[in-house]
Amino acid sequence: MKRQTYTFRFVEFMPKVLDEGALYVSMTYATASHRCFCGCGMKVVTPLSPTDWRLTFDGDSLSLYPSIGNWSYPCRSHYILRGNRVVWAGPMSDTDVRAVRDADVRDKRRYYHQRLDPQAAPVPSAVLPSAHASARPPRWWRRMLDWFR
Template structure:
């Protein structure tokens, strides 16, 4: 597999068994997106969609924020999905990776405190968008 430079969104109920390079599969039902790592290593990357994790925007092109840092994969790739384009980011050092993980843990902990029952308005919004897209 080779490095990917563009990403298109495909809205699905569940993820296919085999993911295709350059496709960001979005499941509104599970508030999750999945794709193959853009470096071409072939590993699957799963991104839970929530205010405390990743936020997806779709305006005909797809964007995902914050960056994708594949720290647990052998490739350790780091990139943004920005309006359908892959923007490569610098590699993080071990201390930066650990600081980023701690920051992520804190965001998740804060989100659980702020939201009764653990359901974010963003998740509810994504599900409503998914329902509307399915009707089309």
């Protein structure tokens, strides 16, 4: 059954068995993990980093950004964890998933290129190869980004 809310637990090490409906966060290892909130029970690991997921904790609630898309799992669930609530997002086509993954690769290359050489000019997107380099983000993606602004 799809969850609508979740609890969170700060831990140093991830437990061997993850409780249903709980988001575990290890600041020591910059990782968050939970069982898929669609109810399928698959373990979802979200690394926390400038190029992966970002965590926001306001003392009362916890959020992760960007959305979680379990495209490699049979459930293919897609949701946003915002303020201890699971916000269900729409499905994505394989083409959209590829475009998001390609953008993630470009973002990582750009970020780590600038980290290795802070004096270097940013790498233009045209230099970074992508099958969808000229494609605009899908409309649903722009709406989701606007929702966070």
